Amino acid sequence: MIYASPLSSSRPFFLFRFGPVRSRAFQALLRHIVAISLLVVMLYPIAWLFVASLHTGESAALMGVGLNLTHLSLSNYWSGLTGPLDFSRLFLNSLLVAILEVIGALFSCTLAAYAFARLNFPMKRLLFSVLIAALLIPGQVLIVPQFILFYNLHVVGTYIPLILPHYLGIDAFFIFLEVQFIRTLPRELDDAARIDGCNHLAFLLRVVVPLSLPALATVAMFMFINSWNDLLGPLLYLSNPHLYTVPLGLSEFIDNTGQSSYGGLYAMSFLSLVPVAAFFLAGQRFLVQGIATTGLK
Amino acid sequence: MATRTVTRLPAPSKAAYKRPSDALRSRHHLPWRPRRPDQQLVAYWFLAPWLIGLLGITLGPMIYSLYTAFTNYNLLTAPKWVGFQNFQLLLQDPQFIQSVKVTVTFTLISVPLVLLSSLGLALLLNTGIRGLSIYRTLFYLPSLLGSSAAIAILWITVFSQPGLFSDVMSFFGIHTGSLIGNPRTALYTIVVLNVWAFGATMIIFLAALRNVPREYYESAAIDGAGRWQRFRRVTLPLITPALFFNLILGTVMASQTFTSAYIIGGPAGGPAGSLLFYTVYIYEEGFANFKMGYASAMAWLMLIALGLFTACCFATARFWVHYGDER
Numbered sequence: 001m002i003y004a005s006p007l008s009s010s011r012p013f014f015l016f017r018f019g020p021v022r023s024r025a026f027q028a029l030l031r032h033i034v035a036i037s038l039l040v041v042m043l044y045p046i047a048w049l050f051v052a053s054l055h056t057g058e059s060a061a062l063m064g065v066g067l068n069l070t071h072l073s074l075s076n077y078w079s080g081l082t083g084p085l086d087f088s089r090l091f092l093n094s095l096l097v098a099i100l101e102v103i104g105a106l107f108s109c110t111l112a113a114y115a116f117a118r119l120n121f122p123m124k125r126l127l128f129s130v131l132i133a134a135l136l137i138p139g140q141v142l143i144v145p146q147f148i149l150f151y152n153l154h155v156v157g158t159y160i161p162l163i164l165p166h167y168l169g170i171d172a173f174f175i176f177l178e179v180q181f182i183r184t185l186p187r188e189l190d191d192a193a194r195i196d197g198c199n200h201l202a203f204l205l206r207v208v209v210p211l212s213l214p215a216l217a218t219v220a221m222f223m224f225i226n227s228w229n230d231l232l233g234p235l236l237y238l239s240n241p242h243l244y245t246v247p248l249g250l251s252e253f254i255d256n257t258g259q260s261s262y263g264g265l266y267a268m269s270f271l272s273l274v275p276v277a278a279f280f281l282a283g284q285r286f287l288v289q290g291i292a293t294t295g296l297k
Numbered sequence: 298m299a300t301r302t303v304t305r306l307p308a309p310s311k312a313a314y315k316r317p318s319d320a321l322r323s324r325h326h327l328p329w330r331p332r333r334p335d336q337q338l339v340a341y342w343f344l345a346p347w348l349i350g351l352l353g354i355t356l357g358p359m360i361y362s363l364y365t366a367f368t369n370y371n372l373l374t375a376p377k378w379v380g381f382q383n384f385q386l387l388l389q390d391p392q393f394i395q396s397v398k399v400t401v402t403f404t405l406i407s408v409p410l411v412l413l414s415s416l417g418l419a420l421l422l423n424t425g426i427r428g429l430s431i432y433r434t435l436f437y438l439p440s441l442l443g444s445s446a447a448i449a450i451l452w453i454t455v456f457s458q459p460g461l462f463s464d465v466m467s468f469f470g471i472h473t474g475s476l477i478g479n480p481r482t483a484l485y486t487i488v489v490l491n492v493w494a495f496g497a498t499m500i501i502f503l504a505a506l507r508n509v510p511r512e513y514y515e516s517a518a519i520d521g522a523g524r525w526q527r528f529r530r531v532t533l534p535l536i537t538p539a540l541f542f543n544l545i546l547g548t549v550m551a552s553q554t555f556t557s558a559y560i561i562g563g564p565a566g567g568p569a570g571s572l573l574f575y576t577v578y579i580y581e582e583g584f585a586n587f588k589m590g591y592a593s594a595m596a597w598l599m600l601i602a603l604g605l606f607t608a609c610c611f612a613t614a615r616f617w618v619h620y621g622d623e624r
Contacts (some may be wrong), residue, residue, distance in 0.1 A: 031426055038418070039435055042493060045461060046442075049451050064462040069508050112347040121340035134355060136545075136607055138552045140601045143590045144583050148365065149373055170352025175347065200339055210367040229445040232576075235585055247446035251560055253572030254450055266454075269447035276441055284434055292575075 046273070053266035054079070072228045076267035087268050089242065090249040095275075097162055097245060098227040104166035105174055105223040106216060112169050113178030114204050134172040140232070145158065147236055162230075166223070174219045181215035182208055197200045221283040225276050360601075366594040371587045383594040393595070395570045395599070403484055403574070404551040412548055415495040419502035421531075435501065436496045443494025449560035456486045458488060477561060479591040480569035487557050487572065496544045505539035506532070537618045545610055549603055555580070565624040575599060 052063050061142040081088040114126055115121065148163040180291060183209065193203045209216065231247040238244060244252070250272065253265055341348070366383060368376035387393045422432055442448050455461045458475035466473045476482040509532060517527045558567075558574040564581055566573025575595070583592030 027425075028426065029423055031424060035421060035432055036428070042439060044437070045455055048461060049447075049454075052454075057351070064459070065461055065468075107461075108346040108350070111343045111345075113347055115340040115343035119337045119340035121336055121344075124340075127344070130351065134351065136549070136604075137355070137547050138357075138553050138599065138603055140555065140579070141596045141603075142355065142358065144579065144589060144596045145362035146354060147366075147584070148361065148370075148372070148589060149354065149358045151299070163336075165350065165354050167346060168354055169347030170350055170354060185340060200337070200343070204343075225441050229556070231446055231559065232580070235559075240363070247556070250450060254560065257561075262454075264398075265450060271452045272447045273442055273445065276445065277438060280438060280441055281434070295457040 018166050021262055035292060046270075049266055049270050050166060053263060054217050054268045056263050059263075076263040077271065080264045080268045080271075083264070084269075085249060085253060087246070087271075089247045090244050091271075094228060094245040094247075097159055100159070100163045101166045101227040102220050102223045104163060105171050105219055108169035109171060109174040110168055110204070110209065110212075110216065110218060112175045113182055114200075114208060115183035116175070116179045118208075119200070131172055131175060134174055137172075143232065143236065143274055150237070156237055157243075158237075159243065162227075162233050169224065171219075174223065177219060178212065181212055185211055218284055221279055224279055228272075228276055345505050357364065358481050361599060362593040365590050366597050368590045370593075372589055372590040373587075376590065384598075386591070386600070387594060392566075392573065395573045396404045396566070396573045399484060399566075399573050400554075401551055401577040402490075403554065406485075406549055407488045408544070408551050410488065410492050411495045411498055412543060414567055415480045415499035415543075416502050416536075416540075418495075418540065420528075422499075423503060423506040433500065437500055438470055438496065440494040440496035440498075443490060444556050446556060446560050448490070449557040450488055452486060452557065453561055469543055479586070480571040481568070483562065483567050483571040487554065487561065490557050491551060492555075498547060501539050501543055502536065504534040509535045534619045538620060541610065541614060545607055548606060552599070552603060559614065592603060 004085045031136075048063075048065075048067065051067045051069065051072075053076055054074065055063060055068070056071075056073055056075055058067075059071070110130075116124070116131070145163070146165070147156070150156055155161055189204065189207055189211075194205055198206070229247065231243075231251060234248040235251070237246060241252075246268075250265070250269060253268065301417065347498050366377050367380060368378050369382075370376035418436065422429060422436075424430065453460075456463075456476040457478065459472075460475070462476065463473045474488050513531045513535070514527055517531050522530060553576055554574050555576040558572050558577050559580070561567065562572025562574075562577070564577065564585065566577055566581075579595050579599075582588045
């Protein structure tokens with residue numbers, strides 16, 4: 001879906017035409033107006049959140065619809081990061097968990113995807129069907145049995161239940177995505193590498209991985225965002241406030257917040273959105289580059 | 298496949314063995330089946346992490362939870378077999394009924410709304426609009442943020458009283474009060490959240506729309522098809538694979554809504570249980586009350602329901618999902 005060709009043919013199909021006016025430029029203008037006003041309505045609350053987070057005390061809760069741009073200060077950010085809830089620690093915790101999960105997903109999914117995309121082995125079709133079935137298992141059905149498992153392994157209260165599944169390929173969707181991508185790499189590469197005496201692992205690391213960077217970046221981006229946003233996992237497995245992640249901290253924060261500390265809540269909420277947006281915007285550019293340099297669609 | 302058909306051939310006569318190629322073929326008459334030379338068992342080393350995970354943290358625990366669904370289990374003492382008691386209790390549990398109602402209502406309302414709005418916007422953006430990549434990026438962004446705790450907190454401030462939404466409405470003279478505090482409207486705030494995060498669905502529609510060959514529209518226009526007919530008879534059939542994908546994925550995701558419901562409604566499920574989503578109730582019963590058997594039974598019912606839905610989609614797919622190359 002991300003790899004869709006950016007080129008479109010010259011005479012596109014319009015279902016949407018506003019009014020009887022046939023001028024092409026006028027129609028285009030109307031389309032821009034509709035799209036932009038929709039974007040403004042959708043993104044305004046986030047802008048509002050940012051401005052409200054710059055107000056201290058009661059005025060954050062009482063800002064109203066408009067953006068009051070007077071008396072702004074960053075003190076909410078400072079007090080949130082260093083105050084009693086110590087969000088700086090939570091951000092570091094979230095970052096640690098997310099990075100470890102990204103590494104795990106890249107490791108296990110790339111290995112499995114290479115086998116499915118490039119190797120022949122007994123029961124391949126059966127195992128691929130199992131992979132597709134695993135894709136459709138709703139993750140939250142697994143929370144109860146996995147909790148029982150990790151409870152009996154005495155690792156509840158640590159990061160292991162959050163991280164370990166990703167090293168064991170729990171993300172069937174990412175495997176599927178990488179399989180689809182690796183399949184498009186030309187077969188001649190395999191033969192050339194084999195003649196040069198490459199074994200499968202060397203071929204994977206030296207040829208497939210560098211050529212699959214767009215797919216790997218996509219996996220890394222989605223894994224990071226999923227991990228960063230996850231509330232249910234930390235809620236189940238973490239009980240020590242020192243190990244809390246950001247969503248868990250926010251969830252606790254909202255339970256014991258009066259109007260006076262809304263500014264701090266807004267500040268930490270907004271700050272928690274920044275890495276997701278930044279990661280996406282950075283990854284987006286990288287994806288476009290990757291597609292341009294490899295010439296793959 | 299070619300070697301498989303060879304195994305079904307009748308045993309060759311003795312004279313046939315004289316040709317060298319038959320020496321190879323005769324391997325298939327050995328009592329065991331030799332490994333085909335093109336098979337690479339090294340593949341299992343590459344698959345090992347995934348296979349261990351599949352058996353150890355997916356299939357194994359799932360089968361174990363099928364057993365615990367028929368037991369009373371509080372983690373501390375051994376599971377005690379109770380037969381179908383958990384399922385009988387579930388059917389009499391008003392909170393369980395409420396959670397099913399909330400989740401089904403939410404899915405039935407939000408999934409079609411998301412599909413319609415994302416298809417509509419994809420059609421608008423597929424008109425050769427300038428700056429498409431910028432629009433695509435900005436419309437996609439909310440779908441990445443939508444499942445975060447921060448956006449759920451923002452939603453509370455938007456739909457409470459005072460809040461952005463009620464302020465805007467009172468400007469037009471409509472007094473809504475707090476939508477989140479009202480049991481009749483609380484669910485719709487999460488519907489709005491789901492529609493707000495429609496970007497991922499839209500991207501898939503957009504990619505599908507770009508793959509519709511232009512010539513089809515031209516020949517349809519020559520045949521005298523109007524704007525609506527071209528959409529109905531050309532576009533819609535050709536994007537049914539994307540619709541199929543979005544329908545299944547959207548339903549599975551919507552029925553698993555947790556973070557926004559938990560943040561906005563709290564563990565108790567909001568005003569009068571109006572935000573008691575299925576997963577929130579599983580969480581409550583399993584991890585606040587430690588009724589693991591009960592929660593396992595709920596998880597399995599959800600798995601069966603979603604499995605049936607997916608199976609129905611796949612079973613009916615050949616009647617309404619069209620693949621472009623007439624497969």
